[in-house]
Amino acid sequence: MMVQGGGRPLTGWGRYPVVVARHRRSEDLEAVTRGATLSRGLGRSYGDASLPGSSDGMVAVTTAADRLRWFDAERGVVRAEAGVSLATLNRLFWHRGWSVPSSPGTQQVTLGGMVAADVHGKSHHTEGCFGEHVRALRMRVADERILEVSEENEPDLFRATLGGMGLTGHLLEVEFHLRPAPSGWVLAESQGYGDLESTVDALRSAGPEWPHTLAWLDLLARGRAFGRGVVERGRRAEPGEAPARPPAPRFPPPIPFSLPLISGTTMRLANIARYWSRRRHRRGIVHPDAFFYPLDVVGWVNRLYPRAGFTQYQAVLPTGAGVEGCRELLDIMVRRGAVPLLCVLKDFGGEGKGMLSFPKAGLSIAVDLPITERTQGAVDAMNDFVAGAGGRVYLAKDTLTRAEHFRAMEPRLPAWEAVRRQWDPETRIRSALSVRLFGDAT
Amino acid sequence: MKVLLVGATRGMGRSLARLMAERGDRLFLLGRDPDSLEATAADLIARGAPSPVGTALCDLEQSSGFESALDAAWLALEGVDVVVVTAGLFGTQEALEADAEFRQKVLAVDFANTIELCEQVRPRMLADEGGTLCVFSSVAGDRARKKVVLYGAAKAGLSRYLEGLDLTCREDGLRTVLIKPGFVRTDMTAELDEPPFAAGPDEAARAALRAIDRGTPVAYVPPVWGLVMLIIRWLPTWVLRRTNF
Numbered sequence: 001m002m003v004q005g006g007g008r009p010l011t012g013w014g015r016y017p018v019v020v021a022r023h024r025r026s027e028d029l030e031a032v033t034r035g036a037t038l039s040r041g042l043g044r045s046y047g048d049a050s051l052p053g054s055s056d057g058m059v060a061v062t063t064a065a066d067r068l069r070w071f072d073a074e075r076g077v078v079r080a081e082a083g084v085s086l087a088t089l090n091r092l093f094w095h096r097g098w099s100v101p102s103s104p105g106t107q108q109v110t111l112g113g114m115v116a117a118d119v120h121g122k123s124h125h126t127e128g129c130f131g132e133h134v135r136a137l138r139m140r141v142a143d144e145r146i147l148e149v150s151e152e153n154e155p156d157l158f159r160a161t162l163g164g165m166g167l168t169g170h171l172l173e174v175e176f177h178l179r180p181a182p183s184g185w186v187l188a189e190s191q192g193y194g195d196l197e198s199t200v201d202a203l204r205s206a207g208p209e210w211p212h213t214l215a216w217l218d219l220l221a222r223g224r225a226f227g228r229g230v231v232e233r234g235r236r237a238e239p240g241e242a243p244a245r246p247p248a249p250r251f252p253p254p255i256p257f258s259l260p261l262i263s264g265t266t267m268r269l270a271n272i273a274r275y276w277s278r279r280r281h282r283r284g285i286v287h288p289d290a291f292f293y294p295l296d297v298v299g300w301v302n303r304l305y306p307r308a309g310f311t312q313y314q315a316v317l318p319t320g321a322g323v324e325g326c327r328e329l330l331d332i333m334v335r336r337g338a339v340p341l342l343c344v345l346k347d348f349g350g351e352g353k354g355m356l357s358f359p360k361a362g363l364s365i366a367v368d369l370p371i372t373e374r375t376q377g378a379v380d381a382m383n384d385f386v387a388g389a390g391g392r393v394y395l396a397k398d399t400l401t402r403a404e405h406f407r408a409m410e411p412r413l414p415a416w417e418a419v420r421r422q423w424d425p426e427t428r429i430r431s432a433l434s435v436r437l438f439g440d441a442t
Numbered sequence: 443m444k445v446l447l448v449g450a451t452r453g454m455g456r457s458l459a460r461l462m463a464e465r466g467d468r469l470f471l472l473g474r475d476p477d478s479l480e481a482t483a484a485d486l487i488a489r490g491a492p493s494p495v496g497t498a499l500c501d502l503e504q505s506s507g508f509e510s511a512l513d514a515a516w517l518a519l520e521g522v523d524v525v526v527v528t529a530g531l532f533g534t535q536e537a538l539e540a541d542a543e544f545r546q547k548v549l550a551v552d553f554a555n556t557i558e559l560c561e562q563v564r565p566r567m568l569a570d571e572g573g574t575l576c577v578f579s580s581v582a583g584d585r586a587r588k589k590v591v592l593y594g595a596a597k598a599g600l601s602r603y604l605e606g607l608d609l610t611c612r613e614d615g616l617r618t619v620l621i622k623p624g625f626v627r628t629d630m631t632a633e634l635d636e637p638p639f640a641a642g643p644d645e646a647a648r649a650a651l652r653a654i655d656r657g658t659p660v661a662y663v664p665p666v667w668g669l670v671m672l673i674i675r676w677l678p679t680w681v682l683r684r685t686n687f
Contacts, residue, residue, distance in 0.1 A: 026629050027452055064629070067481055068488035078488070092464070092489055 007055070013302050014046040014399060016309025016371045019432060021052045021059055029065035029081055033140045033170040036060035038431050040166075041083060041110030045117065046312045047399030048432035049165050054442045057430070060170060062112050068092075069173060077135065079175040082112030087296075094288065095246035099181035099236070102130040105344075107293050112171040117396035118163030118357040122212035122234070122292070122346065127179070129352040129359060131162030138173035142424035146172065160419040162354030165395050167434050168420055185242035186212075186291040188234040192279030196227030196330075200323045200363065204347050206233045212291070213347070218271040219330060219340040219367070220264065227330065229345070230278040234291050247287050254299030262304045263370075267341040306370045310341070311399040313379060314366035316348060316359060317391040325389050326363055332385055333367065336378035342368040355416045358394040366397065376400050383409070395433060406437045443467040444519040446512075448500065448559070449529025450486075451478040453628035454578065454663075457647035458526060463491035470515045470522075472500035473529070502529050502551045505558045512562055524574045524654060525563050527556060532630045538592040545592060552596035557603050564607070564616060572615020576654050577604055581622045581662065584671045588686050608659050617657040621650050624667030637687070639666050 010021040023040065026032040033039060037057035040050040052059050062083035069079040076098055078089070087107040089100050104119040113119075118131040127133075136150040137158065147169075149158045161168045189210075193199040196217070203215040210233035217229040295301050302310075313333070317325045326345075333340060344366045351360040369375055383405040386393065392409040393401050407413055417438065420427075430440040443462070450459035451473045462469060463486040471486075473479045476499065483495040496518040500511035516522055531551045538545045560575060567573040582590040583597030601620060608618035625631060625640040646663040653661035662668035 024632070025627075026632065027456070028629070064627075067485040069481070070484055071488035080488075096490075 014310045019051040023059035025061035027064045032060045039170045041113040045396045051432040053430035053435040076178040082171040091249045094184035098178035101127045101133045101179045111174045116166040118354040122214045125207045125349040126211045131354045133177045136175040139169040141169040142428045156419045160355045163357035181236045183237045183242040184247040185237040186234045187237045188286045189283045190232045191281045192230045199229035202231045215345040217343040219343045220268040255303045258303045264339045309371045312397040314394040314397040315386045316364045318362040321389045337374035338369045338378035340367045445524045446470045446515045446522045448472045448527045451482045454643045455528030457643040463489040470496045474501040502555045505555045527577045553599045574617045576619040578621045620660045
């Protein structure tokens, strides 16, 4: 078992904040979670969700605990340990005619992380969050008991754990449904639109026809072009239209060290290149990795970001807020001096069963922002607006939201806190995020 | 391919068994913990290994059990093409110096008993018109270093034996593949400080599988450790005397 006695610097994906933390990793998840104060998977949450709440806390790293318990090929159900990665699941099941539903934008996440953040993806308007496909969980709760949790057994704990950011207990095993996939390949279309309104319209109207949709916006363009974008839509290719062989797994070369090439200037050029290369309508069969996980083309892409770190601001605005709401939010961001490197829009379907799950019907806006002295002010101003508009932010991405803002956005919080208190009255399991947002002691 | 794995419940053996499962090899597992064996077999089947993945108890501390365990494997697979031994024990130099019982156990498991297991595999494979015997030794056996005096000695002896076995038996069809892992992040090394060029078990297993398929007599995994050990083997003794790695 890896025990880092004095602790080592640990960060989330955005490399900010940095916390010196004790952590240990083992194939034996029951052993490694015993007495631990938080579980951590592949560390893809951007901010402080996977960092311990206090310096004497012990983080259990789950990535070595990655056994599949069983696979039922009749019903398409898998049960696996929480440390298995989505990349592994994709490699194992795509060529057997199954896919993991509600895949997020990276496959370098663990099953436990997918449950804790109740992840969503390009398919949210058709498939909902990952939690909708979860049948049961095996958990170690704060008093060290190990429980089987589902809609039938401790349903409150089950729903509080979907999207509960790992704060209701340690996830040991996850049982979930796969979805039949006619082939591993994807039929994808993309098309550019010259302004924000037409991009949002195109995204919304693609929903009923296409199971996977997403829009990418160029926020570094100035004037009328601000918010121009490319809408991407796709579906699993039918066997007749795709190559007969399954898509070969890709092993992306990792960026070996910090190489901060991403800045406002380089991203302005990249956004322009991307817009002009995708402006015209394109349609074709693409590798699923290229469609679902464009940022996984190299490993550790976060090493390209500025040294001071970055965050992602992702908020959902309810349908009523419309394109105007979206434009106003983006205006606030730019006015407050944030540099929006990369922006992604997604129209959500309804709210899921996770008590704290992020998505609800409306438009989701996700923007990568480098950490500068102005980022906190921009996030505060955006949060004022989002709270007033009836929206909320995504905790898996969040680094800088203040407790009062989150409480104002989240009328469901007291109910979730009540369940958490019932299972963990002393808040033994806590993270830097729960200290920041839920008032846990450090 | 029909493969018998000794030590596939954990670490690099687990990773290697999974690669074989994904390409559809028929597998049989030997190990000392029945629950782990069962969970590992289920994992391998879910990953694509043909069912059933048979298991039998076998503890490298007890050489008296080897014959019946090997019998069970040969019977279940109807002959074995590849035997992979990843099982072994590790102890830090301090722990081995401090505890005589533990020291004797590590030396017995990593040297005498692993060799005894190979000696029992040898006639079986030669009678079957050959096969591949792949055993995981360690880079610690390449050159004496202060941190791995005892463990390194056991692995050095094991490596020499395997080299010799390959000299003797390759002509008759028994290919010996000696794997020398560098620092690999597994539960076995979890308490050690991580040196440069540390690798994950999957990466090491991919390199080991290439060596098994090609019948490479000696393979460092990952391959960069071949270069690292070349340098360490050529270091003057006074350097090793003064440093502490």
